[in-house]
Amino acid sequence: MAVLSFVEIADGKIKKASVEAAYYGSKVAEGLGTDSVAVVFGTADAATLAALGEVGVKKVLHANDARFNNFDSKLYTKLLAEAATASGATIVVASFNHNGKLLAPRLSVRLKAGYVPGAVELPVFTGNEAVVKKNVYSGKASAHYKVATDVKIISVNPNSLSPVKTAGATAAVEAFAPSVADSDFTTVVKSVDKITGTIPLTEAELVVSAGRGLKGPENWGMIEELAKEMGAATACSRPVSDVDWRPHHEHVGQTGLTIRPNLYIAVGISGAIQHLAGVNGSKVIVVINTDPEAPFFKAADYGIVGDAFQVVPQLIQEYKKFKAAH
Amino acid sequence: MKILVPIAKVPDTTSKIAFIDNNTKFNPDGVTFIMNPTDEWYALVRAIELKEKQGGEVVVIHVGLADSDPIIRKALALGADRAIRVDADPTDAYFVATQIAAQAKEGAFDLIITGKETIDYNSFELGGMIAELLDWPAVALVSKLEIENGVATLKREVEGGTETVEVKLPMLVGAEKDLAIARIPNMKGIMSAKSKPVAVVAATGDTKLTVIANYALPDKAKQIKYISPDNVGELVRLLHEEAKVI
Numbered sequence: 086m087a088v089l090s091f092v093e094i095a096d097g098k099i100k101k102a103s104v105e106a107a108y109y110g111s112k113v114a115e116g117l118g119t120d121s122v123a124v125v126f127g128t129a130d131a132a133t134l135a136a137l138g139e140v141g142v143k144k145v146l147h148a149n150d151a152r153f154n155n156f157d158s159k160l161y162t163k164l165l166a167e168a169a170t171a172s173g174a175t176i177v178v179a180s181f182n183h184n185g186k187l188l189a190p191r192l193s194v195r196l197k198a199g200y201v202p203g204a205v206e207l208p209v210f211t212g213n214e215a216v217v218k219k220n221v222y223s224g225k226a227s228a229h230y231k232v233a234t235d236v237k238i239i240s241v242n243p244n245s246l247s248p249v250k251t252a253g254a255t256a257a258v259e260a261f262a263p264s265v266a267d268s269d270f271t272t273v274v275k276s277v278d279k280i281t282g283t284i285p286l287t288e289a290e291l292v293v294s295a296g297r298g299l300k301g302p303e304n305w306g307m308i309e310e311l312a313k314e315m316g317a318a319t320a321c322s323r324p325v326s327d328v329d330w331r332p333h334h335e336h337v338g339q340t341g342l343t344i345r346p347n348l349y350i351a352v353g354i355s356g357a358i359q360h361l362a363g364v365n366g367s368k369v370i371v372v373i374n375t376d377p378e379a380p381f382f383k384a385a386d387y388g389i390v391g392d393a394f395q396v397v398p399q400l401i402q403e404y405k406k407f408k409a410a411h
Numbered sequence: 412m413k414i415l416v417p418i419a420k421v422p423d424t425t426s427k428i429a430f431i432d433n434n435t436k437f438n439p440d441g442v443t444f445i446m447n448p449t450d451e452w453y454a455l456v457r458a459i460e461l462k463e464k465q466g467g468e469v470v471v472i473h474v475g476l477a478d479s480d481p482i483i484r485k486a487l488a489l490g491a492d493r494a495i496r497v498d499a500d501p502t503d504a505y506f507v508a509t510q511i512a513a514q515a516k517e518g519a520f521d522l523i524i525t526g527k528e529t530i531d532y533n534s535f536e537l538g539g540m541i542a543e544l545l546d547w548p549a550v551a552l553v554s555k556l557e558i559e560n561g562v563a564t565l566k567r568e569v570e571g572g573t574e575t576v577e578v579k580l581p582m583l584v585g586a587e588k589d590l591a592i593a594r595i596p597n598m599k600g601i602m603s604a605k606s607k608p609v610a611v612v613a614a615t616g617d618t619k620l621t622v623i624a625n626y627a628l629p630d631k632a633k634q635i636k637y638i639s640p641d642n643v644g645e646l647v648r649l650l651h652e653e654a655k656v657i
Contacts, residue, residue: 095570102570156569158539159548181535183569187551187585190539193505199620200504202534216624221532225428228532229624271548272576275564279572287570291657315657333554333588334571340449340527340588348656359424369654371646382635387649391640399643407647407657 088114089174091165092123092137092145093156093184099133101243101288102180104140108248109241110178111141112207117176122146124168124261126153126161131258138256140248146172146261156184157272160265162191167263169196174236176208176215181240182287189240199232203242205366223339224362243287244345244366280334289318292346292367294337296322296360298353298374298393302330307397308352314404320344322354338363352393356381373397412467412558412580414458415520417511417541418486419447419501420479421531430626437531437626446482449526451489452593453586457556458524459490460591465558468492470518474501474510474614487604488596494607499614504532506619508540513615515545522558523547523583535585542583550578551585 090110092103099107111121123137124146134145146168153164165188169177177192179185181203193200201208201217205227208215214233220242221228286292293312299305305319312319319335326336337344339359345366352373354360361384364370372385373396382388389396422428422442429438446455458469471486473479474497483494497510515523525538535551542549554573555566561580566573568587596604638646650657 100570157548158542158550159546162543183552186535187539187549190504190508190536191543191549193536193620194508194540194543197620200536201621202536219534221626222422222428223424223530223533224629226430226626226628228626231622231624232620234620271582272550272578275575275577277569277572277574279569285571334568339530339533348650348654369650369656371650385635386654387646388635388637389640389643389646390637396640396643400646403644403647404657406644407651411651 086117086119087122087172087174088117088119088176088178089169089172090121090123090142091177091179091185091188092125094125094127094129094133097130097133099137100180100182102182102185104248105243105246106178106180106185106241107137107142108140109207109239109246110176113176113178115141116207116210120144122172122174123256124148124165124172126164127151128154134258135255138254139250139252141251142256145256145258147258148261148263152270155272155274157270158187158191159271160269161188162195163265163269164263165192166195168261169236171261177236177238179238179240181242185240189238193238196236196238197234198236198238199234200238200240201230201232202240204239205242205245208239220362223359224365225358243343280332284316284318286318286320286335286337286342286344289344290347291315291317292320292344292348293317293350293352294320294322294354295325295352295393296354297324304394305331307401311397311401311404314401314408322360351381352397354381355379356384412461412465412522413518413520414461414467414469415515415518415523416450416455416458416469416471416486416491417523417525417537418450418455418471418473418482419526419529420444420473420475420482421447421529424448424530428628434625434627435623444482446485447526447529449528449586451486451526453588453590454524454526455486455489455491456591456594457586461558470495470520472497472511472514474499474507476500483609484604485596487607488600489594490600492607494609496609496611497614498611503619503621504534504536504540505621506617508537508544509616509618510614511537512541512544514612515541521580522563525583525585527552527585527587538583538585545583547581547583548578549583549585550576552587553584554587554589556584556590
């Protein structure tokens with residue numbers, strides 16, 4: 086018996102979402118009194134993988150094969166199913182991130198295992214039955230999914246929990262050699278277009294976000310300046326990305342990214358329910374808006390009713406003072 | 412080329428969310444149901460665009476009861492050629508996927524395009540399940556799809572960017588924003604939709620892998636602390652000393 090976590094590597098590092106999935110897997114394993122095992126496909130540094138021990142992983146199965154470096158949902162499903170069998174996993178955990186969203190339901194069919202997508206809490210077990218909480222209706226409600234199949238699959242909503250790390254703990258890294266045929270490879274990567282030079286939004290601890298209240302793309306300078314001062318990532322609301330004031334990859338909300346930073350500063354965003362769905366897991370929310378009736382204030386911890394064009398420049402100055410003093 | 416587009420029925424985004432029967436069922440009273448937005452705006456419209464360019468057939472499939480007729484007619488009005496309705500309550504994603512996969516096998520399709528997640532369960536699971544049941548390749552979060560000589564070129568979203576990939580048909584594509592520009596049915600479409608065929612078929616099998624035990628509404632709003640716009644320094648102090656996030 087084991088809990089198996091699917092872990093992804095990007096640019097030589099373990100993805101933040103995968104660290105969370107592995108931590109979630111370890112907590113489930115701890116609750117069940119079994120081992121936390123992780124599996125990694127593609128080339129990776131053994132020391133990087135061993136560090137998964139810090140989030141409670143005991144063993145890492147590593148299919149160290151460059152042919153597995155690119156995500157291919159059909160191939161990965163086969164590999165992950167084989168890893169689940171090899172490790173005797175009764176629970177398989179993945180992140181509810183870009184790749185996990187496609188991989189986990191495929192695995193559910195392959196193993197005929199009940200699947201809970203986007204879990205926000207640890208499962209509660211009664212005998213063989215697990216109850217797992219997830220958000221539904223764009224965060225307007227939650228649902229408890231009941232799964233009683235022998236093998237269960239859970240994908241973890243990114244930024245739903247904060248992994249507690251045991252510094253210096255290491256996991257044993259074992260070679261894993263799944264059997265594959267040429268016909269298992271279905272997806273050929275032709276090119277990759279990464280946005281460089283900024284902090285990836287889903288990884289950021291601090292986020293400064295702005296919306297239509299800014300009146301035009303030419304006014305984003307102060308948002309970028311504030312973000313730069315704070316070491317924060319920038320984000321935006323959907324209407325703003327829809328009219329191309331800001332790129333789509335900055336769009337947070339129901340149809341964009343879900344983030345859960347320590348601090349989310351929303352400037353000139355009214356706070357439609359679809360937007361809140363993407364950010365209401367943030368630890369602290371600050372809302373700056375001219376409209377005291379903006380629904381976002383209901384979800385905020387701190388609010389300033391005021392003009393962004395006056396408040397934000399002041400905030401930059403005040404933050405600079407704070408930084409100089411600390 | 413034969414393209415299959417699964418469509419879901421969901422409560423309109425502005426609906427009031429409430430539950431009945433001891434919080435085990437969604438309360439449909441006074442709720443308007445619509446076609447899941449990403450199914451309609453991106454998956455269906457891109458399928459229609461591909462057909463307009465390259466010929467073929469677009470079939471929509473829906474698992475649901477007779478009250479789903481309006482959304483099926485809308486899909487036909489937008490330009491789908493015919494529809495299949497599997498006459499069953501869509502309670503579990505695996506169950507719905509097996510129904511759609513069974514029809515897909517019979518219809519010898521080249522391509523299935525699904526929307527992103529549905530706006531009710533936000534689960535993002537149907538596409539992956541259908542693809543695995545058919546043993547097909549699949550790519551999700553696709554914002555660009557072109558097909559030439561049986562090979563699809565797709566742009567998909569990855570963390571912090573996009574990736575362009577190639578996959579041989581048949582395959583399943585999960586749509587993302589920008590895959591197509593949403594359309595509105597025109598009068599000709601609406602008129603012709605009335606005479607387009609809708610095949611109603613019985614469900615096959617009833618295997619379900621999950622059950623929703625109950626729903627819950629979130630706790631009430633947080634306590635907000637207001638800061639004067641003339642005293643922004645106070646915000647910085649609170650974020651540091653009270654909230655401890657900077």
